[in-house]
Amino acid sequence: MYAVIKTGGKQYKVAAGEKLKVEQIPADIGSEITIDQVLAVGAGDSIKFGAPLVEGAKVLVTVVSHGRHEKVTIFKMRRRKHYQKRQGHRQNYTEIQVVSINA
Secondary structure, three states: OEEEEEEOOEEEEEEOOOEEEEEOOOOOOOOEEEEOOEEEEEEOOEEEEOOOOOOOOEEEEEEEEEEEOOOEEEEEEEOOOOEEEEEEEOOEEEEEEEEEEEO
16 A cells, blocks of 8 residues: 655655655654645555545654755856856755555
8 A cells, every 4th residue: 555645845655664754844753743645545456536635544654863965066157257156955854654554
């Protein structure tokens, strides 16, 4: 069984037991979170789509850790104008593990 969830403005396809890194969620390590923004649920050949959300579907996840992604380098340049700008950014993330999918 799998589900398509929405968190942090992004969509993820998840299955029970999977670990994934999502946008930072303000929760303690080890705590359980219920994600109720489920866009689709599938098992085998049957798929149930929501309009926009599947009614009564929830995904239970556990917070494994918090951290920061690798650095993304931004470089802007205008040729022949003597303009160069360098920036860097590290985005925070929360690593979660999917415990169960209730549809």
